[in-house]
Amino acid sequence: MMTPAAQDPGATGRQIGMPLVHAVNVMKAFDGNQVLKGIDLDVRKGQVVCLLGPSGSGKTTFLRCINQLETIDGGRIWVDGELMGYEDRAGTLHRLTSKAVAAQRREIGMVFQRFNLFPHKTTLENIMEAPIQVKGEKKDQARERAIALLARVGLADKPSAYPAQLSGGQQQRVAIARALAMGPKLMLFDEPTSALDPELVGEVLAVMRELAKEGTTMIVVTHEMSFAREVADHVVFMDGGVVVEEGEPKSVINNPQHDRTKSFLRRMQSEPQALEHVPETLQEAMIADTKRHPQEAE
C-alpha cells in the first residue's frame, strides 16, 4: 500500500497533496453478501492502475463505488481531494443530494463492458450529448470537439452512424470518446474488452494505450494480461473482496507471491485467445487485424 505524503481523512474540505484517487477501507455489501471487505487504493495523477482478479472478486464493484454508481457502506473515497458522495460537516457525514453527486461524476469518465452507447443517437450525438446538456457547451463548439475526438479514436468516417451499425470495437471506441468529451480528470474502464470478439480487442486496447501515453489517469478492470504488463504502472490483484497483492506489473505478474495470484495468473496465461502484445497505436492494431484476416483487405 503506497501511503500518500500528507493527508488527514477526518478533516473537512479539499485535501492538498493527496493522490488523485485516495480510497481507504472501502466496504460494500449486497443483501448481506460482503463484496468489498476494506479496500485501500491510491492512484496518482497520470498513473495507469489495473485491477486484476477472478470474477466475483469485487473489482468491478469497487470501480463503480469510485464514481458513486454504488454507494459504499464503509470507508472513504476521495477523488482529487473531494470526498465522494458525502459532505463532512464537523465530523458528521451528510449524504450529498443526487444533484451534487452528479456534479462529482462529471469529473470522472467511465467506459462500460457493454459500451452502453445511446442507441437512438448517432456517434456524434452520443459524444455531444453530455457537453451540451451537462456542461452547457455551445452546440458548434461541442460538435467541433466531438469530430476531433472521433478522429482520435479512428472513427472520423462514422459521425452519422448509429451504434447498431458499428462493430463492438468501434462502439467501444465511441464510448471512450464520449467519456473523454467531458474532459475528465480520471477515466474508469470496466472490463472494456470483455464483450468483444477477440479480433476487436486490439483496437480498443491500442486507443487506451495512446490515452495512457498522453498522461490520462486511468483505473482499468481487465482480464487482458498483456495490457496490465505493458501499459499499467501499478497492478492490484483482488480476490474475495480484499487486495491480495499489489505492486509493479513486472513483479506481480512475473513473480507473484501469493498462491491465489499464482493460480489466477496461470489460468489467464493458458487462455488461448489472449492478446500477446498490445498494439502501440490504433494503426498498428488495424494492420495486425488485416494480417490476421487477409481476405478482408482490398
Add this chain to the structure above:
Amino acid sequence: MSTPALSDRPGLIEARPVRHPWRWVAVAVIAVIAAMMVSSFVTNGRWDFSLSAQIMIQQPVIDGLVRGTILGTVGAMIIGVSLGILMAIMRLSDNVVLHGVASVYTWFFRAIPRYVLLVIIGSGIGYLYNTLDVGVPFGKQIAALFGMSSTLTFGTIDVNGLTGTIVGGILGLGLSEAAYMAEIARAGILSVDKGQSEAAQALGMPDGKAMLRIILPQAMRVIVPPTGNETIAMVKDTSLLIAIPVIAELNYQTGAIANRIFKIMPGLVASTVWYLIVCSVLMVGQYYLERHFGRGFGQKKPKDKRFARAAGMGGA
C-alpha cells in the same frame, strides 16, 4: 472425402415451390361470400347508402365529428399521455410519497367505468360543488374563527360551467386514460436497459435530464404501439361524451338525424364510416411515429467488411 471436380458441383437452385391448393379454395369461398354481400347492398333498399352519405356531410354531424370526436380524442390523449408518463415516472421513483400517489391514482381510475366517471363529472361534481373558491385552504373557517372581514378567497370558478361541457368530458376521459397510459409507460421505461441510465449518470447527467433525453426517447419505441391502440379506442370512447351530456359528438349527431327521419341503419352506417376514416388516418400517423422513435434500432446491418466475410472464401 475428395472434393468433386468443378463441373460436378451443384449450381444454382431452381426448385418448384410448395403448392397451397387449400388457399385457392379459401379464396373462392371468400369471393362468393363477398359477392353475396355486395349484391345485398345493391338489392336491399333498406341499406340506403346514398342517405348515409348525405347524413355524413350534414353540418351538425361534421361539427360533432370535429368538436366532439376529434377534439375530444386529441384533448383526452394529451392529458392521458402526459399525465400517464408522469404517473409512470412517479411510480418508478424511490420517493415513497410519489410512488404511493401514483399507485392509488392508477388503482382508482382503472376501476371506474368511463361511462360512470363521465356521469359523475357531468352531473355529480356540479351538484356537490357549485363553485370552486380559489384562496387560502380553509380560508372561510379561519376567517370565521378570527372574526376577519375577508374570507381569504381570491376568486371563484363556476364548476357547472366546466363539468357540463366538452371540457369536463375531455378531463374525464383524459384522467381515465392516464391510468392505463401509466402502465404502458411504466412497461416502456422498464424495457430500457439499465446500462443506459448508468451511462447517463456516469456522464454527470441529472436524473430528470437522463429520463427526458436518454430513457424516455428509447421507451417511446415500446410505448407508441400500445398508445396507438389506446388512441383508436379513445376515438370510439368519445361516443360516451353523451354521459356528460355533450351532444356535439359524432355518434349522437348521426343518431339524432336518423331518429328524426326514422332511418336508424343509415345513421349508424354514417357514423361507422366516419369512425373507419378517422381510425385509418390515425394508423398512418402511428406508422410515422413508430418510424421516428425506431431510429437507431433498425435491422439494417452495416456494410462493414468485418461482417461481410463471405462464406467459402477461406479463412486463415
